Amino acid sequence: MRGGNIKAIVYLPLAPEKAKQNNLPVKLPVLAEDLPKVLEEDRIPLDVILRGLEAQYEITKDEYYRSYYVFFLYEKFKQLLREGKLDEAEKILEKAKEVQYDYRYHFYRGLLLKHRGELGEAEIEMRLAISMNDRFAPAYFELAGILKEKNEIEDSLLFYEKAYEVNKEFLLPLLKKGDLLLEEGRLEEAIEEYRRILEKDSNFVEVYERLGVIYNQLQRFKEAEKFFKKALEIERKDHVEYNLSYTLIKLGKLFEALEILKRLYEKNPDDPMVANEYGLLLKTLGLYEEALEVFEDAYRRHKEEEILKYNYGTILLHFEKEKAISILSEISGELKDRAEFMISLAEKDVVIPSYEEFEWLKDYFFEGTIDVVALSEEIDSEDEDVKRRIEKLREGEFPFYDTTLDFSEMLEVILGIMFESPDIFKMEENAVKFVSAFYGSSVMIASTIVLTRTFQYFLAEEEPTMEELLRELVAETQDVNWKFSLRLARFRHADRFDFNRLSDLVIAFLQSIEQGTPVSDDERLKYLLEKLTSQKEG
Secondary structure (H helix, E strand, O other): OEOOEOOOEEEEEOOHHHHHHOOOOOEEEEEHHHHHHHHHHOOOOHHHHHHHHHHHHHHHOOHHHHHHHHHHHHHHHHHHHHOOOHHHHHHHHHHHHHHOOOHHHHHHHHHHHHHOOOHHHHHHHHHHHHHHOOOOHHHHHHHHHHHHHOOOHHHHHHHHHHHHHHOOOOOHHHHHHHHHHHHOOOHHHHHHHHHHHHHHOOOOHHHHHHHHHHHHHOOOHHHHHHHHHHHHHHOOOHHHHHHHHHHHHHOOOHHHHHHHHHHHHHHOOOOHHHHHHHHHHHHHOOOHHHHHHHHHHHHHHOOOOHHHHHHHHHHHOOOOHHHHHHHHOOOOOOOHHHHHHHHHHHHOOOOOOOOHHHHHHHHHEEOOEEOHHHHHOOOOOOOHHHHHHHHHHHOOOOOOOOEOOOOOOOHHHHHHHHHHOOOHHHHHHHHHHHHHHHOOEHHHHHHHHHHHHHHHHHHOOOOOOHHHHHHHHHHHHOOOOHHHHHHHHOHHHOOOOOOOOHHHHHHHHHHHHHHOOOOOOOHHHHHHHHHHHHHHHO
Protein backbone atom coordinates (compact mmCIF):
# COMPACT_ATOMS: atom_id res chain seq x y z
CA MET A 1 0.00 0.00 0.00
CA ARG A 2 1.16 3.51 -0.70
CA GLY A 3 -1.02 6.61 -0.35
CA GLY A 4 -4.08 4.39 -0.53
CA ASN A 5 -3.09 3.14 -3.98
CA ILE A 6 -1.98 -0.38 -4.79
CA LYS A 7 1.19 -0.45 -6.84
CA ALA A 8 1.47 -3.31 -9.32
CA ILE A 9 4.86 -4.99 -8.99
CA VAL A 10 6.50 -7.33 -11.47
CA TYR A 11 9.56 -9.40 -10.62
CA LEU A 12 12.37 -9.14 -13.11
CA PRO A 13 14.48 -12.33 -13.11
CA LEU A 14 18.23 -11.62 -13.24
CA ALA A 15 21.07 -13.97 -13.99
CA PRO A 16 22.82 -14.75 -10.68
CA GLU A 17 26.14 -13.44 -11.99
CA LYS A 18 24.62 -10.14 -13.12
CA ALA A 19 22.67 -9.80 -9.88
CA LYS A 20 25.79 -10.37 -7.80
CA GLN A 21 27.84 -7.98 -9.91
CA ASN A 22 25.32 -5.15 -9.40
CA ASN A 23 24.33 -6.07 -5.83
CA LEU A 24 20.74 -6.77 -6.91
CA PRO A 25 18.30 -9.49 -5.83
CA VAL A 26 17.90 -12.30 -8.38
CA LYS A 27 14.18 -11.42 -8.49
CA LEU A 28 14.14 -7.65 -8.74
CA PRO A 29 10.82 -5.98 -7.88
CA VAL A 30 9.95 -3.34 -10.48
CA LEU A 31 6.80 -1.24 -10.66
CA ALA A 32 4.74 -2.27 -13.68
CA GLU A 33 4.64 1.36 -14.80
CA ASP A 34 8.48 1.43 -14.87
CA LEU A 35 8.92 -1.75 -16.89
CA PRO A 36 8.88 0.02 -20.30
CA LYS A 37 11.81 2.20 -19.15
CA VAL A 38 13.84 -0.90 -18.37
CA LEU A 39 13.05 -2.44 -21.74
CA GLU A 40 13.67 0.80 -23.67
CA GLU A 41 17.00 1.65 -22.05
CA ASP A 42 18.31 -1.90 -21.84
CA ARG A 43 19.44 -1.12 -18.31
CA ILE A 44 17.87 -0.56 -14.93
CA PRO A 45 17.98 3.09 -13.80
CA LEU A 46 18.71 3.74 -10.13
CA ASP A 47 15.37 5.47 -9.55
CA VAL A 48 13.50 2.49 -11.02
CA ILE A 49 15.37 0.12 -8.69
CA LEU A 50 14.56 2.33 -5.70
CA ARG A 51 10.85 2.66 -6.50
CA GLY A 52 10.48 -1.08 -6.90
CA LEU A 53 12.36 -1.91 -3.69
CA GLU A 54 10.45 0.76 -1.77
CA ALA A 55 7.09 -0.65 -2.90
CA GLN A 56 8.20 -4.20 -2.09
CA TYR A 57 9.44 -3.20 1.38
CA GLU A 58 6.25 -1.29 2.20
CA ILE A 59 4.21 -4.38 1.37
CA THR A 60 6.28 -7.10 3.05
CA LYS A 61 8.78 -5.43 5.43
CA ASP A 62 10.98 -8.31 4.32
CA GLU A 63 14.53 -8.28 5.78
CA TYR A 64 15.91 -9.64 2.49
CA TYR A 65 14.55 -6.75 0.45
CA ARG A 66 15.19 -4.19 3.21
CA SER A 67 18.97 -4.70 2.94
CA TYR A 68 18.84 -4.02 -0.80
CA TYR A 69 16.53 -1.04 -0.30
CA VAL A 70 18.89 0.60 2.22
CA PHE A 71 21.90 -0.08 0.03
CA PHE A 72 20.32 1.69 -2.96
CA LEU A 73 19.09 4.56 -0.81
CA TYR A 74 22.72 5.21 0.04
CA GLU A 75 23.63 4.84 -3.64
CA LYS A 76 21.07 7.54 -4.43
CA PHE A 77 22.49 9.66 -1.62
CA LYS A 78 25.99 9.41 -3.14
CA GLN A 79 24.65 10.36 -6.56
CA LEU A 80 22.96 13.48 -5.19
CA LEU A 81 26.09 14.35 -3.22
CA ARG A 82 28.20 14.18 -6.38
CA GLU A 83 25.68 16.43 -8.13
CA GLY A 84 25.84 18.95 -5.28
CA LYS A 85 22.15 18.51 -4.40
CA LEU A 86 22.79 18.50 -0.67
CA ASP A 87 19.25 19.14 0.59
CA GLU A 88 17.83 16.31 -1.52
CA ALA A 89 20.69 14.08 -0.37
CA GLU A 90 19.82 14.82 3.26
CA LYS A 91 16.20 13.75 2.72
CA ILE A 92 17.35 10.42 1.27
CA LEU A 93 19.76 10.00 4.18
CA GLU A 94 16.98 10.45 6.73
CA LYS A 95 14.78 7.98 4.84
CA ALA A 96 17.58 5.40 5.00
CA LYS A 97 17.82 5.98 8.75
CA GLU A 98 14.08 5.32 9.13
CA VAL A 99 14.39 2.03 7.26
CA GLN A 100 17.53 0.84 9.06
CA TYR A 101 19.67 2.80 11.50
CA ASP A 102 23.29 1.72 11.77
CA TYR A 103 26.87 3.04 11.45
CA ARG A 104 26.31 3.90 7.80
CA TYR A 105 23.96 6.73 8.71
CA HIS A 106 26.67 8.56 10.66
CA PHE A 107 29.27 7.81 7.98
CA TYR A 108 27.19 9.32 5.18
CA ARG A 109 26.01 12.18 7.37
CA GLY A 110 29.69 12.95 7.97
CA LEU A 111 30.22 13.12 4.19
CA LEU A 112 27.25 15.46 3.84
CA LEU A 113 28.55 17.79 6.55
CA LYS A 114 32.02 17.73 5.00
CA HIS A 115 30.51 18.88 1.70
CA ARG A 116 28.81 21.71 3.57
CA GLY A 117 32.11 22.76 5.10
CA GLU A 118 31.03 21.85 8.63
CA LEU A 119 34.22 19.98 9.44
CA GLY A 120 33.84 19.82 13.21
CA GLU A 121 30.40 18.21 12.97
CA ALA A 122 31.62 15.94 10.16
CA GLU A 123 34.45 14.71 12.39
CA ILE A 124 31.98 13.87 15.17
CA GLU A 125 29.79 11.85 12.78
CA MET A 126 32.79 9.86 11.49
CA ARG A 127 33.90 9.08 15.03
CA LEU A 128 30.35 7.91 15.82
CA ALA A 129 30.43 5.62 12.78
CA ILE A 130 33.76 4.16 13.97
CA SER A 131 32.41 3.66 17.50
CA MET A 132 29.52 1.63 16.03
CA ASN A 133 31.74 -0.37 13.63
CA ASP A 134 35.47 -0.20 14.31
CA ARG A 135 36.20 -2.50 11.32
CA PHE A 136 34.75 -0.09 8.75
CA ALA A 137 37.88 1.19 6.97
CA PRO A 138 36.16 3.93 4.87
CA ALA A 139 35.19 5.80 8.07
CA TYR A 140 38.84 5.97 9.19
CA PHE A 141 39.77 7.05 5.66
CA GLU A 142 37.21 9.86 5.49
CA LEU A 143 38.04 10.97 9.03
CA ALA A 144 41.68 11.28 7.96
CA GLY A 145 40.60 13.49 5.05
CA ILE A 146 38.53 15.72 7.34
CA LEU A 147 41.44 16.08 9.77
CA LYS A 148 43.70 16.99 6.86
CA GLU A 149 41.31 19.79 5.89
CA LYS A 150 41.42 20.96 9.51
CA ASN A 151 45.23 21.00 9.20
CA GLU A 152 45.60 18.36 11.90
CA ILE A 153 48.34 16.64 9.93
CA GLU A 154 49.68 14.08 12.39
CA ASP A 155 46.19 12.87 13.35
CA SER A 156 45.30 12.66 9.67
CA LEU A 157 48.34 10.48 8.99
CA LEU A 158 47.41 8.30 11.96
CA PHE A 159 43.89 7.62 10.68
CA TYR A 160 45.06 6.92 7.12
CA GLU A 161 47.31 4.26 8.64
CA LYS A 162 44.42 2.94 10.75
CA ALA A 163 42.22 2.65 7.64
CA TYR A 164 44.89 0.48 6.02
CA GLU A 165 45.38 -1.65 9.14
CA VAL A 166 41.65 -2.41 9.26
CA ASN A 167 41.63 -3.54 5.62
CA LYS A 168 45.02 -4.27 4.11
CA GLU A 169 43.50 -4.75 0.67
CA PHE A 170 42.37 -1.11 0.80
CA LEU A 171 45.46 0.67 -0.55
CA LEU A 172 44.00 4.14 -1.11
CA PRO A 173 44.77 5.22 2.50
CA LEU A 174 48.48 4.56 1.91
CA LEU A 175 48.33 6.57 -1.32
CA LYS A 176 46.67 9.49 0.47
CA LYS A 177 49.12 9.20 3.35
CA GLY A 178 51.99 9.38 0.89
CA ASP A 179 50.36 12.34 -0.86
CA LEU A 180 50.00 14.21 2.43
CA LEU A 181 53.63 13.57 3.32
CA LEU A 182 54.58 14.78 -0.16
CA GLU A 183 52.58 17.99 0.35
CA GLU A 184 54.35 18.49 3.67
CA GLY A 185 57.74 18.14 1.99
CA ARG A 186 58.54 14.89 3.82
CA LEU A 187 59.73 13.21 0.66
CA GLU A 188 61.59 10.22 2.05
CA GLU A 189 58.60 9.28 4.23
CA ALA A 190 56.31 9.63 1.21
CA ILE A 191 58.56 7.31 -0.79
CA GLU A 192 58.31 4.71 1.98
CA GLU A 193 54.49 4.80 1.87
CA TYR A 194 54.39 4.51 -1.91
CA ARG A 195 56.76 1.55 -1.83
CA ARG A 196 54.47 -0.18 0.69
CA ILE A 197 51.72 0.03 -1.93
CA LEU A 198 53.93 -1.53 -4.61
CA GLU A 199 54.65 -4.45 -2.29
CA LYS A 200 50.92 -5.21 -2.42
CA ASP A 201 50.20 -4.16 -6.01
CA SER A 202 53.09 -3.81 -8.45
CA ASN A 203 50.77 -2.36 -11.11
CA PHE A 204 49.46 0.57 -9.06
CA VAL A 205 50.16 3.14 -11.77
CA GLU A 206 49.50 6.26 -9.66
CA VAL A 207 52.33 5.26 -7.33
CA TYR A 208 54.87 5.13 -10.15
CA GLU A 209 53.68 8.57 -11.29
CA ARG A 210 54.17 10.04 -7.83
CA LEU A 211 57.57 8.42 -7.32
CA GLY A 212 58.68 9.94 -10.61
CA VAL A 213 57.58 13.38 -9.41
CA ILE A 214 59.39 12.97 -6.08
CA TYR A 215 62.64 11.83 -7.67
CA ASN A 216 62.44 14.81 -10.02
CA GLN A 217 62.17 17.06 -6.96
CA LEU A 218 65.15 15.27 -5.41
CA GLN A 219 67.05 15.77 -8.69
CA ARG A 220 67.54 12.02 -8.94
CA PHE A 221 66.53 12.01 -12.56
CA LYS A 222 67.58 8.48 -13.52
CA GLU A 223 65.25 7.06 -10.88
CA ALA A 224 62.49 9.44 -11.97
CA GLU A 225 62.89 8.23 -15.56
CA LYS A 226 62.56 4.60 -14.42
CA PHE A 227 59.32 5.25 -12.53
CA PHE A 228 57.69 7.38 -15.24
CA LYS A 229 58.48 4.75 -17.87
CA LYS A 230 57.06 2.02 -15.65
CA ALA A 231 53.85 4.05 -15.23
CA LEU A 232 53.60 4.43 -19.00
CA GLU A 233 54.08 0.69 -19.52
CA ILE A 234 50.93 0.16 -17.47
CA GLU A 235 48.87 3.04 -18.87
CA ARG A 236 49.59 5.82 -21.36
CA LYS A 237 48.79 9.22 -19.86
CA ASP A 238 49.64 12.59 -21.38
CA HIS A 239 50.65 14.24 -18.11
CA VAL A 240 53.02 11.37 -17.30
CA GLU A 241 54.63 11.65 -20.74
CA TYR A 242 54.99 15.39 -20.18
CA ASN A 243 56.68 14.81 -16.82
CA LEU A 244 58.94 12.21 -18.43
CA SER A 245 59.98 14.73 -21.09
CA TYR A 246 61.12 17.09 -18.31
CA THR A 247 63.16 14.28 -16.74
CA LEU A 248 64.74 13.31 -20.06
CA ILE A 249 65.76 16.92 -20.71
CA LYS A 250 67.47 17.04 -17.32
CA LEU A 251 69.28 13.81 -18.24
CA GLY A 252 70.38 15.34 -21.52
CA LYS A 253 68.24 12.98 -23.61
CA LEU A 254 66.99 15.84 -25.72
CA PHE A 255 65.92 13.99 -28.84
CA GLU A 256 63.99 11.40 -26.84
CA ALA A 257 62.22 14.24 -25.02
CA LEU A 258 61.58 15.96 -28.35
CA GLU A 259 59.77 12.90 -29.68
CA ILE A 260 57.42 12.92 -26.67
CA LEU A 261 56.73 16.66 -26.82
CA LYS A 262 56.13 16.50 -30.55
CA ARG A 263 53.53 13.78 -30.05
CA LEU A 264 51.82 15.72 -27.24
CA TYR A 265 51.88 18.94 -29.28
CA GLU A 266 50.38 17.30 -32.35
CA LYS A 267 47.69 15.75 -30.15
CA ASN A 268 46.79 19.06 -28.50
CA PRO A 269 48.37 22.13 -30.14
CA ASP A 270 46.17 24.38 -28.00
CA ASP A 271 47.99 23.44 -24.78
CA PRO A 272 50.23 26.48 -24.10
CA MET A 273 52.51 24.63 -21.68
CA VAL A 274 53.26 21.82 -24.13
CA ALA A 275 53.70 24.26 -27.02
CA ASN A 276 56.14 26.33 -24.97
CA GLU A 277 58.29 23.36 -23.93
CA TYR A 278 58.24 21.88 -27.43
CA GLY A 279 59.26 25.19 -28.99
CA LEU A 280 62.05 25.73 -26.46
CA LEU A 281 63.47 22.26 -27.05
CA LEU A 282 63.44 22.76 -30.82
CA LYS A 283 65.36 25.98 -30.21
CA THR A 284 67.82 24.22 -27.89
CA LEU A 285 68.55 21.74 -30.67
CA GLY A 286 69.21 24.54 -33.14
CA LEU A 287 65.98 23.91 -35.07
CA TYR A 288 64.92 27.55 -35.06
CA GLU A 289 62.64 27.52 -38.09
CA GLU A 290 60.60 24.68 -36.59
CA ALA A 291 60.57 26.47 -33.22
CA LEU A 292 59.33 29.66 -34.90
CA GLU A 293 56.33 27.81 -36.36
CA VAL A 294 55.40 26.43 -32.95
CA PHE A 295 55.75 29.75 -31.11
CA GLU A 296 53.98 31.68 -33.86
CA ASP A 297 50.95 29.40 -33.60
CA ALA A 298 51.04 29.36 -29.78
CA TYR A 299 51.27 33.17 -29.65
CA ARG A 300 48.30 33.46 -32.01
CA ARG A 301 46.25 31.21 -29.73
CA HIS A 302 47.42 32.63 -26.39
CA LYS A 303 48.49 36.25 -26.79
CA GLU A 304 47.88 36.88 -23.09
CA GLU A 305 50.60 34.41 -22.04
CA GLU A 306 53.71 36.48 -21.28
CA ILE A 307 56.12 33.55 -21.49
CA LEU A 308 54.88 32.63 -24.97
CA LYS A 309 55.07 36.26 -26.03
CA TYR A 310 58.66 36.49 -24.77
CA ASN A 311 59.79 33.24 -26.38
CA TYR A 312 58.08 34.12 -29.66
CA GLY A 313 59.70 37.55 -29.62
CA THR A 314 63.19 36.21 -28.92
CA ILE A 315 63.00 33.52 -31.61
CA LEU A 316 61.63 36.10 -34.06
CA LEU A 317 64.81 38.18 -33.56
CA HIS A 318 66.46 35.60 -35.81
CA PHE A 319 64.01 36.25 -38.65
CA GLU A 320 62.11 39.58 -38.42
CA LYS A 321 63.93 41.93 -36.07
CA GLU A 322 61.51 44.87 -36.19
CA LYS A 323 58.46 42.70 -35.56
CA ALA A 324 60.31 40.94 -32.74
CA ILE A 325 61.15 44.25 -31.07
CA SER A 326 57.51 45.32 -31.33
CA ILE A 327 56.31 42.13 -29.62
CA LEU A 328 58.98 42.22 -26.91
CA SER A 329 58.15 45.85 -26.12
CA GLU A 330 54.61 44.75 -25.14
CA ILE A 331 55.88 42.65 -22.24
CA SER A 332 55.12 44.22 -18.87
CA GLY A 333 55.39 41.44 -16.28
CA GLU A 334 58.31 39.65 -14.67
CA LEU A 335 60.01 39.22 -18.05
CA LYS A 336 60.03 42.95 -18.83
CA ASP A 337 63.68 43.53 -17.84
CA ARG A 338 64.84 40.54 -19.85
CA ALA A 339 62.77 41.64 -22.85
CA GLU A 340 64.25 45.14 -22.68
CA PHE A 341 67.76 43.66 -22.59
CA MET A 342 67.03 41.59 -25.71
CA ILE A 343 65.68 44.71 -27.43
CA SER A 344 68.85 46.64 -26.52
CA LEU A 345 70.99 43.87 -28.03
CA ALA A 346 68.88 43.87 -31.19
CA GLU A 347 69.17 47.65 -31.58
CA LYS A 348 72.95 47.66 -31.21
CA ASP A 349 74.95 47.80 -34.40
CA VAL A 350 77.16 44.85 -33.53
CA VAL A 351 79.82 44.05 -36.10
CA ILE A 352 81.03 40.47 -36.20
CA PRO A 353 84.70 40.40 -37.26
CA SER A 354 85.69 38.31 -40.24
CA TYR A 355 88.66 35.95 -40.39
CA GLU A 356 90.27 34.67 -43.53
CA GLU A 357 90.64 31.21 -41.99
CA PHE A 358 86.83 30.85 -41.82
CA GLU A 359 85.92 32.19 -45.27
CA TRP A 360 85.55 28.67 -46.70
CA LEU A 361 82.41 28.27 -44.59
CA LYS A 362 80.57 31.04 -46.47
CA ASP A 363 79.57 28.56 -49.17
CA TYR A 364 77.57 26.58 -46.60
CA PHE A 365 75.30 29.39 -45.45
CA PHE A 366 71.87 29.99 -46.96
CA GLU A 367 70.17 33.26 -46.04
CA GLY A 368 72.25 33.50 -42.88
CA THR A 369 71.65 29.93 -41.70
CA ILE A 370 74.18 27.11 -41.80
CA ASP A 371 73.28 24.27 -44.17
CA VAL A 372 74.39 21.22 -42.17
CA VAL A 373 73.51 18.81 -44.98
CA ALA A 374 75.75 20.60 -47.46
CA LEU A 375 78.49 21.01 -44.84
CA SER A 376 78.47 17.27 -44.13
CA GLU A 377 79.99 16.69 -47.59
CA GLU A 378 83.03 18.73 -46.55
CA ILE A 379 83.62 17.40 -43.03
CA ASP A 380 84.67 14.02 -41.71
CA SER A 381 85.59 12.54 -38.34
CA GLU A 382 87.64 9.65 -37.01
CA ASP A 383 84.94 8.76 -34.49
CA GLU A 384 82.53 6.05 -35.65
CA ASP A 385 79.49 7.63 -33.95
CA VAL A 386 80.14 10.97 -35.62
CA LYS A 387 80.72 9.22 -38.95
CA ARG A 388 77.29 7.61 -38.72
CA ARG A 389 75.65 10.97 -38.10
CA ILE A 390 77.54 12.53 -41.01
CA GLU A 391 76.40 9.69 -43.24
CA LYS A 392 72.77 10.37 -42.32
CA LEU A 393 73.24 14.06 -43.07
CA ARG A 394 74.74 13.22 -46.46
CA GLU A 395 71.59 11.20 -47.14
CA GLY A 396 69.57 14.35 -46.41
CA GLU A 397 68.31 13.10 -43.04
CA PHE A 398 68.76 14.96 -39.74
CA PRO A 399 69.88 12.39 -37.12
CA PHE A 400 67.20 12.71 -34.42
CA TYR A 401 68.83 10.61 -31.72
CA ASP A 402 70.91 11.26 -28.61
CA THR A 403 74.59 10.57 -27.99
CA THR A 404 76.92 11.20 -25.05
CA LEU A 405 79.81 12.42 -27.20
CA ASP A 406 82.07 15.17 -25.87
CA PHE A 407 84.77 16.17 -28.37
CA SER A 408 86.63 19.39 -29.09
CA GLU A 409 87.89 18.09 -32.45
CA MET A 410 85.86 20.60 -34.49
CA LEU A 411 86.42 23.66 -32.31
CA GLU A 412 87.66 25.69 -35.29
CA VAL A 413 84.52 24.80 -37.27
CA ILE A 414 82.27 25.86 -34.38
CA LEU A 415 84.09 29.18 -34.06
CA GLY A 416 84.07 29.64 -37.82
CA ILE A 417 80.31 29.14 -37.97
CA MET A 418 79.91 31.70 -35.19
CA PHE A 419 82.02 34.33 -36.94
CA GLU A 420 80.53 33.74 -40.38
CA SER A 421 77.01 34.24 -39.01
CA PRO A 422 75.36 37.52 -40.06
CA ASP A 423 74.50 38.77 -36.55
CA ILE A 424 74.97 37.91 -32.88
CA PHE A 425 71.62 36.12 -32.68
CA LYS A 426 72.46 33.83 -35.58
CA MET A 427 75.81 32.99 -33.94
CA GLU A 428 74.22 30.75 -31.33
CA GLU A 429 71.56 29.36 -33.66
CA ASN A 430 74.09 28.23 -36.26
CA ALA A 431 76.74 26.91 -33.86
CA VAL A 432 74.17 24.92 -31.88
CA LYS A 433 72.55 23.57 -35.04
CA PHE A 434 75.94 22.30 -36.22
CA VAL A 435 76.74 20.58 -32.91
CA SER A 436 73.22 19.16 -32.66
CA ALA A 437 73.40 17.70 -36.16
CA PHE A 438 76.96 16.36 -36.12
CA TYR A 439 77.13 15.20 -32.50
CA GLY A 440 73.61 14.98 -31.02
CA SER A 441 75.14 15.46 -27.58
CA SER A 442 73.48 17.59 -24.91
CA VAL A 443 76.74 18.25 -23.07
CA MET A 444 78.28 19.58 -26.29
CA ILE A 445 75.19 21.67 -27.02
CA ALA A 446 75.36 23.14 -23.51
CA SER A 447 79.08 23.83 -23.94
CA THR A 448 78.43 25.53 -27.27
CA ILE A 449 75.73 27.73 -25.74
CA VAL A 450 78.21 28.87 -23.07
CA LEU A 451 80.86 29.51 -25.69
CA THR A 452 78.63 31.54 -28.01
CA ARG A 453 76.96 33.46 -25.20
CA THR A 454 80.36 34.55 -23.86
CA PHE A 455 81.49 35.79 -27.27
CA GLN A 456 78.13 37.51 -27.81
CA TYR A 457 78.55 39.56 -24.65
CA PHE A 458 82.03 40.70 -25.57
CA LEU A 459 81.00 41.54 -29.14
CA ALA A 460 78.05 43.58 -27.88
CA GLU A 461 80.35 45.26 -25.34
CA GLU A 462 78.18 43.87 -22.58
CA GLU A 463 80.74 42.75 -20.03
CA PRO A 464 78.87 41.43 -16.99
CA THR A 465 80.65 40.25 -13.89
CA MET A 466 81.51 36.58 -13.89
CA GLU A 467 78.77 36.04 -11.30
CA GLU A 468 76.15 37.64 -13.56
CA LEU A 469 77.33 35.67 -16.57
CA LEU A 470 77.39 32.42 -14.60
CA ARG A 471 73.91 32.97 -13.20
CA GLU A 472 72.52 33.26 -16.71
CA LEU A 473 74.54 30.39 -18.16
CA VAL A 474 73.73 27.97 -15.33
CA ALA A 475 70.01 28.75 -15.67
CA GLU A 476 70.21 28.34 -19.44
CA THR A 477 72.08 25.02 -19.41
CA GLN A 478 70.00 23.35 -16.67
CA ASP A 479 67.46 22.43 -19.33
CA VAL A 480 70.13 21.17 -21.70
CA ASN A 481 72.41 19.04 -19.54
CA TRP A 482 71.90 19.10 -15.78
CA LYS A 483 75.29 17.65 -14.88
CA PHE A 484 77.12 20.19 -17.01
CA SER A 485 75.16 23.04 -15.41
CA LEU A 486 76.32 21.78 -11.99
CA ARG A 487 79.93 21.74 -13.23
CA LEU A 488 79.41 25.24 -14.53
CA ALA A 489 78.15 26.45 -11.15
CA ARG A 490 81.32 25.04 -9.55
CA PHE A 491 83.68 25.92 -12.40
CA ARG A 492 86.26 27.54 -10.11
CA HIS A 493 86.90 24.21 -8.39
CA ALA A 494 87.84 22.35 -11.58
CA ASP A 495 91.57 21.59 -11.70
CA ARG A 496 91.82 18.63 -14.06
CA PHE A 497 91.02 19.01 -17.71
CA ASP A 498 90.85 16.74 -20.72
CA PHE A 499 91.04 19.23 -23.56
CA ASN A 500 89.82 16.63 -26.01
CA ARG A 501 86.44 17.23 -24.34
CA LEU A 502 84.59 20.37 -25.37
CA SER A 503 82.99 20.67 -21.92
CA ASP A 504 86.39 20.69 -20.17
CA LEU A 505 87.74 23.20 -22.66
CA VAL A 506 84.82 25.56 -22.01
CA ILE A 507 85.19 25.31 -18.21
CA ALA A 508 88.91 26.07 -18.52
CA PHE A 509 88.01 28.96 -20.85
CA LEU A 510 85.81 30.54 -18.17
CA GLN A 511 88.48 30.04 -15.51
CA SER A 512 91.03 31.72 -17.76
CA ILE A 513 88.74 34.70 -18.42
CA GLU A 514 88.25 35.23 -14.70
CA GLN A 515 91.94 34.84 -13.87
CA GLY A 516 93.09 36.92 -16.83
CA THR A 517 95.57 34.27 -17.92
CA PRO A 518 95.37 30.77 -19.46
CA VAL A 519 95.05 28.04 -16.83
CA SER A 520 96.87 25.64 -19.17
CA ASP A 521 99.30 25.66 -22.09
CA ASP A 522 96.83 23.74 -24.25
CA GLU A 523 96.81 25.19 -27.76
CA ARG A 524 93.02 24.95 -28.13
CA LEU A 525 92.51 26.97 -24.97
CA LYS A 526 94.98 29.61 -26.13
CA TYR A 527 93.23 29.69 -29.51
CA LEU A 528 89.90 30.42 -27.85
CA LEU A 529 91.36 33.14 -25.64
CA GLU A 530 93.13 34.69 -28.61
CA LYS A 531 89.84 35.01 -30.48
CA LEU A 532 88.13 36.50 -27.42
CA THR A 533 90.99 38.94 -26.83
CA SER A 534 90.82 40.11 -30.43
CA GLN A 535 87.11 40.94 -29.89
CA LYS A 536 87.90 43.00 -26.81
CA GLU A 537 90.70 44.83 -28.57
CA GLY A 538 88.50 45.37 -31.62
